[in-house]
Amino acid sequence: MYTYQIGNQTIDYTVEVVPNRTDISVQVSDKNQIKVIVPKGLNQNNVLSVLSRKSSWILTQLSGTVKVAEKKESTPVKKQAAAPVAKTATFENDEKFFYLGRQYRLNIVQDDVKEPSMTFRSKFIATVPSNWNTQQTNEGIQAMLTDWYTNRASEKFAEALKAVSEHVQAPSNVEWADITDLTKKEGDTLHVNWRVLMAPMATIEYVVASALTNNVDGLYDDAAERKQWLTDNNINVF
Incomplete structure (x- = not known):
């Protein structure tokens, strides 16, 4: 588990290394768990750079964006909420x-x-x-x-x-x-x-x-x- 400071908020995140991957992505789960998925060979500075660029998006997810799917035992897709986002999103170059x-x-x-x-x-x-x-x-x-x-x-x-x-x-x-x-x-x-x-x-x-x-x-x-x-x-x- 790693930590990263966004403004006055400290977030915890994990890093998953995927050998055949070519880019970095950030996932925020419905339990507010943050995971950074990276290709093999990238260092921590690369991860910090992505977290910095995606900081606004991460805070938006943590503040209440609804997760699409939840794990359930039987036909989970039917009742999974995908509520439209009420406010305007923020967009960044290379997002x-x-x-x-x-x-x-x-x-x-x-x-x-x-x-x-x-x-x-x-x-x-x-x-x-x-x-x-x-x-x-x-x-x-x-x-x-x-x-x-x-x-x-x-x-x-x-x-x-x-x-x-x-x-x-x-x-x-x-x-x-x-x-x-x-x-x-x-x-x-x-x-x-x-x-x-x-x-x-x-x-x-x-x-x-x-x-x-x-x-x-x-x-x-x-x-x-x-x-x-x-x-x-x-x-x-x-």
Whole structure:
């Protein structure tokens, strides 16, 4: 166990070394346990640098951001809270965001433009007016990232529904929604929280299937691995 000082708050954290990893990530569990995952060969200075860059994000998580998934014995995905974040998040250059299970960096560019824009080329590139203050920048990036994810949600969730329908009786439609739970079924339409799009497709299929059957763990040989992703990662990052 290590300690790190953020302002007047001292946090405890652990370090996990993963030999085949190429980047550093920070995880805050639902029990406020902080873990830094690093590649083999990096020293403590690298860890401290990441903690410094992510300090605002860490404090936000510790102050009450809801963890997506909790470990339960039977069909845990159905009732796991994924409550939308009420306040504007803060964003930093090189911060990483999941999409379909992979992490992509955010590049913030201030330029002489009238309107903000978001492009994606192996990373998120947010271009904002140079005269924007910090609050405007954060609000603009949050809105653009939300739009980027939701514009892709329906297509990816439809793919997951098609795969799940090979195993269980499924509704005819699936749509994204900004809901508290991961899934919500209304009539012949299944609504899925758009933030689930951050997970790998295998996990998305598990989430969709969990809304349609009480025996979701019996559908997949790797069910534990599919739902473990939700336990290990926080999708409420903005």
